[in-house]
Amino acid sequence: MRTLSLVVIATLFVTACKKEEVKAVEAAKPAVAAPAPAEVKPAPAPAGAARVVELKVTENGFEPGNVKLKKDEPVKFVVTRVTxxxxxxxxLIAETDIKAELPLNKPVEVAWTPTKAGQVKFGCAMDMMVGGLLLVE
Ligand SMILES: [Cu+2]
Structure with missing residues (x-):
């Protein structure tokens, strides 16, 4: 019985997530014009500073979905959720403790340095169902 309720709860979460995605697809129709987000213009990075990678969360998910990174190169994600x-x-970034809130239309900085080559998932708190891949080489 206990296991069953856990399964039910898990299913509810997944269902909620999928519903959101269906809504997201509907909302992606051109009739719904999202307000233009404020542009983030980071100052040019001084030598040795983190590379800035801008990410947006739109109706289609994280954009871009795949990001190429270099092992041992510090990176600063500037993430703006615009929908x-x-x-x-x-x-969230897999295999790390990184978990950053993404308030609407507010750029959030997330610093990370990959320490090994390979693919690392990133995405939403629901098992990164909405997310992408960090391709570290
Ligand atoms: Cu989700």
Whole structure:
């Protein structure tokens, strides 16, 4: 019985996530014009500073979905969620403790340095169902 309720709860979460995504697809129709987000213009990075990678959360998910990174190169993600039609209100990076809230239309900085080559998933708090891949080489 206990296991069953856990399964039910898990299913509810997954269902909620999928519904959000269906809504997101509907909202992606051109009739719904999202307000233009404020542009983030980071100052040119001084030598040795983190590379800035801009990410957006739109109706289609994280954009770009795949990001190429270099091992041992510090990177600063500047993440802006520009829609409410998503369940990705947080950014998680697999195999790390990184978990950043993504308030609407507010750029959030997330610093990370990959320490090994390979693919690392990132995405929403629901098992990164909305997310992408960090391709570290
Ligand atoms: Cu989700």
């Amino acid at each position: 409410d039609a998503t369940c990705a209100t947080e950014l």
